[in-house]
Amino acid sequence: MASVVLSPWRSQAPPLHLAIVGFVPVMNNRPTPPHQGHGPAPAPMLLSFVQHNCLGSWNVFLSLFESFKEATTYPSIVLLQDPPVNKAHLPSFKGFMSFFPPVRKPRVAAYVHTSFLSNYTVLPRFKGVDDVLALDISSNEPLFGTAFHSFRVINAYSTNTADHRVHSVSPEVLFPDLGFHLLVLGDLNIHNPLSDPLPHFSSGEISSSTPYFEKAAESGFALLNPQGDYTRFPLVGTARPSVIDLSFANAPLLPLVKSWEASLPWTGSDHIPITITLATPSLNQKPPRRRWADTDWETLDPIVKAFKVPAAPPCPTPPQLDEWMSALPNRLVALLKEHTPVSRPSHHSKPWWTPHLSILRREYHKAARAARNHDSPHMREIAGSSKAGYFKAIKAAKSKHWSSFLLTATPESLWTAKRFAYGRAQPRFPSLPRAETPQQMNSVLLEHFFPSKEPFSPPPRLRPNRSAPPLTTDEIAAALSKCSPTSAPGPDGIPYCTWKQVNKINPVILLHIVSPLVLLGYHPASLKSSNGVVLDKPGKPSYESPSFCRIIVLIRTISKVLERSLQPDYLRQPGSGDCCTPTNAVRSLGSAPMTRASPSPTTSEPYRGPG
Numbered sequence: 001m002a003s004v005v006l007s008p009w010r011s012q013a014p015p016l017h018l019a020i021v022g023f024v025p026v027m028n029n030r031p032t033p034p035h036q037g038h039g040p041a042p043a044p045m046l047l048s049f050v051q052h053n054c055l056g057s058w059n060v061f062l063s064l065f066e067s068f069k070e071a072t073t074y075p076s077i078v079l080l081q082d083p084p085v086n087k088a089h090l091p092s093f094k095g096f097m098s099f100f101p102p103v104r105k106p107r108v109a110a111y112v113h114t115s116f117l118s119n120y121t122v123l124p125r126f127k128g129v130d131d132v133l134a135l136d137i138s139s140n141e142p143l144f145g146t147a148f149h150s151f152r153v154i155n156a157y158s159t160n161t162a163d164h165r166v167h168s169v170s171p172e173v174l175f176p177d178l179g180f181h182l183l184v185l186g187d188l189n190i191h192n193p194l195s196d197p198l199p200h201f202s203s204g205e206i207s208s209s210t211p212y213f214e215k216a217a218e219s220g221f222a223l224l225n226p227q228g229d230y231t232r233f234p235l236v237g238t239a240r241p242s243v244i245d246l247s248f249a250n251a252p253l254l255p256l257v258k259s260w261e262a263s264l265p266w267t268g269s270d271h272i273p274i275t276i277t278l279a280t281p282s283l284n285q286k287p288p289r290r291r292w293a294d295t296d297w298e299t300l301d302p303i304v305k306a307f308k309v310p311a312a313p314p315c316p317t318p319p320q321l322d323e324w325m326s327a328l329p330n331r332l333v334a335l336l337k338e339h340t341p342v343s344r345p346s347h348h349s350k351p352w353w354t355p356h357l358s359i360l361r362r363e364y365h366k367a368a369r370a371a372r373n374h375d376s377p378h379m380r381e382i383a384g385s386s387k388a389g390y391f392k393a394i395k396a397a398k399s400k401h402w403s404s405f406l407l408t409a410t411p412e413s414l415w416t417a418k419r420f421a422y423g424r425a426q427p428r429f430p431s432l433p434r435a436e437t438p439q440q441m442n443s444v445l446l447e448h449f450f451p452s453k454e455p456f457s458p459p460p461r462l463r464p465n466r467s468a469p470p471l472t473t474d475e476i477a478a479a480l481s482k483c484s485p486t487s488a489p490g491p492d493g494i495p496y497c498t499w500k501q502v503n504k505i506n507p508v509i510l511l512h513i514v515s516p517l518v519l520l521g522y523h524p525a526s527l528k529s530s531n532g533v534v535l536d537k538p539g540k541p542s543y544e545s546p547s548f549c550r551i552i553v554l555i556r557t558i559s560k561v562l563e564r565s566l567q568p569d570y571l572r573q574p575g576s577g578d579c580c581t582p583t584n585a586v587r588s589l590g591s592a593p594m595t596r597a598s599p600s601p602t603t604s605e606p607y608r609g610p611g
Contacts, residue, residue: 151181
């Protein structure tokens, strides 16, 4: 704990007690050996953030993201100040998703790696301004080995206002008193002896920066920057180097901070990229995606043919049938996943990349390192020429690939070409009342789309409906034929194309799984689990109400097979016509009784979605 008097020119000012973490900065001017493969390998035990001011330059942006390929690990989240903007659009980079304030020219942005998004929920929070962006990161599992399920990162770009003693971002916005983990970083444009003890600062610089460090100390924050390590080196003029890119961690997060370093190469900005490494939030990572199109059916064929479905218990209680139903498909799903390879796409792969670009990139970084090490006009000129040639070659390669793509476009790929040409609209996030955290927002949306109702009490024991005609293998095959192979699967991840192949090899497996459910008129709880995808309705002025959103519910595919197997009995009765229109459905329901899963004391509660 360091005790430093911030303002000696104020005789009544008490010493400010602000923790200063003594990280040894890492300045790496030597090239890092590239990872064998397509880019650097991830660090599963660490969570890294990169902070950088891009000066509004696209070249700086590209240099920063290209430098990740030579690093030992790629960052999970990249937090930018003054990002490049063109017509209210920010640049994109393969493998990252961008978040930024919904204004014409945002001053801050965050790029989150897709592998991180597949394991954690990231909810951006906008403060109604263009220079502050907060990310709430949450998980169903406790994070960092604590009882907390979420933590927050605040990215800010604070600039001078008309009154030079007042900055655009106030200390109260940067350093809130929260009880969970919080990381605050950004280009704050403040000068203070706590971060840079050697220079002599003016009274105006001291008075404008003191409220920030006082508020940080009062809220229990610690400064992560090593004292005196400059983060900005002016490219022109006589201005001195300074420490204005600051990073703070509050008390709960501080023990989890592993390092603060400046090991990434120079990007062309007068600010240096900063990497902050934390402990891994959670050891329970989501399983990777499966490549179901490459399932080893040659090996699975005899196994699936010999697979036996155990008989359902006669006259079971609802818990007994739930247990039987949950164990049976899980055993079959585990068998299918065992013989399906895992997808490992490279987030650095680009269809327009050429071996010539790899050579130019290597020469560019080599020249840039030489210019930094020798600092001579001749070396800087060589580095500038190498950089200009490298980025010119990238633009030419992209243009050539785009022209080739348009020349070979098919009717099926025209929509893809249109999406590439015009880009996708940035996702808009709801700002709902009574929803301050992702968990609260989830509860509000669930209550809106699936209102609570009286709990259903199932009968103590299920009795078979002997009047229900049994299902046949032809009905199962017909139900599967109506299922699209490209439809998104539910929580188990098994697509319809896999069930079609299983049914083709052994038609009685699905028949023996769903037949007891039809006979007993019961829908098990294991088949009601689902994934809900919330989409914003286009054209709405704001998203302060759940009614401005719509939800897509993805249930387990085997549950959909059961639903489609029962559909003909009450939607395609004789005389209802060939088309399942609502009118024909009502007429058929009024003229013929349902013989399968008819409402009775033995029928379970209807499906009501997630929750």
